[in-house]
Amino acid sequence: MKVALLVAPKQFRDESVSHSMPMLQKWGASPTIVSYSTKDCVGYRGAVYKVGLNAGRMHPDDFDAIVLVDGPGIDTYKLYDFRPLLDMVKLFFDKGKPIAVMGNAVKIVARANIINGIKISAPKDEESKRLVLLYRGIESEKPLEHDRNIISLSDDSMVEQMTGVLLEKLGAK
Numbered sequence: 001m002k003v004a005l006l007v008a009p010k011q012f013r014d015e016s017v018s019h020s021m022p023m024l025q026k027w028g029a030s031p032t033i034v035s036y037s038t039k040d041c042v043g044y045r046g047a048v049y050k051v052g053l054n055a056g057r058m059h060p061d062d063f064d065a066i067v068l069v070d071g072p073g074i075d076t077y078k079l080y081d082f083r084p085l086l087d088m089v090k091l092f093f094d095k096g097k098p099i100a101v102m103g104n105a106v107k108i109v110a111r112a113n114i115i116n117g118i119k120i121s122a123p124k125d126e127e128s129k130r131l132v133l134l135y136r137g138i139e140s141e142k143p144l145e146h147d148r149n150i151i152s153l154s155d156d157s158m159v160e161q162m163t164g165v166l167l168e169k170l171g172a173k
Contacts, residue, residue, distance in 0.1 A: 001029040001170050004066045006055060006085075007041050008073025014043030016069045016102050019159040027172040034058055034066075036077070036085075044071050056084065060091045064170055070103030070156070080107035080131075090114055093149060098169040100151040100162055104128050109150060110135040119147040121154040 003024055005017060017033070024031045032052035035041050040048045060066075066089070079085055089112040092099050101109050106123050109115055115137035122139045123129050132139055138147075143155030146165050153162040 001065075001172060002063045003029050003031045003166070003170075004034045004053070004058060004063045005031050005069055006034045006066060007043075007049065007069045008071060008077050008079060009035055009037035009039070010042050011044045011073035011076055012041065012069045012071040013103070013156065014045045014047035015156065016071070016159050017043065017049060018047060020067060020163040023160055023163045024167070027167050029064075029167065029170065029172060031067075032063075036079075036082070044073070055088075058088060060088065060095050060097060063092075063097070065098040065100065065166060066092050067100040067166070068102065068105035068108050070105045074104050074107060079105075080111045086112040096149050098149050098151060098166055100153070100166045102153045102159070102162070103156060106152060107131050109152075110137060115150065118150055119145045119152075120150070121145040121152040123154055 021031050033049045034053045034055045035051050036055045093114040106128050110131035115135050119140040120132050120137040144158050145152050151165050
């Protein structure tokens, strides 16, 4: 099982990666850090991860799932406005592959226009909430929601539970 962890070049949530990556590895998945950077990616709290694949070269056929990691870098780099990323996320969705989305990274799945009629864990920031409503997602009060092939998380303390749901969808648990 190959899982792409898409992170912003800087200011992604380190904890989201550090909690999900070992769990994925423990259950036999092969996680790869994917970003739009050729340099090492630096998290919000200073963790450094080497990029395994440039996101511009990524294709959904090469991975079984994608995790969209949250953090201020989503907004700094405006990843939700980058059309090639939105098209790639839509391809994952159309192929029925799991998409795990954390916190403000929900803006990416909203702008990819794939959440119509899908329950999305209520984002905390107003802009994310607005986009979920605008793109006709169904805002759920649950901190962890999974509907069809989208797993959404609004409570950062539940990254391990979200990873568990992802692993179940991949048939690992």
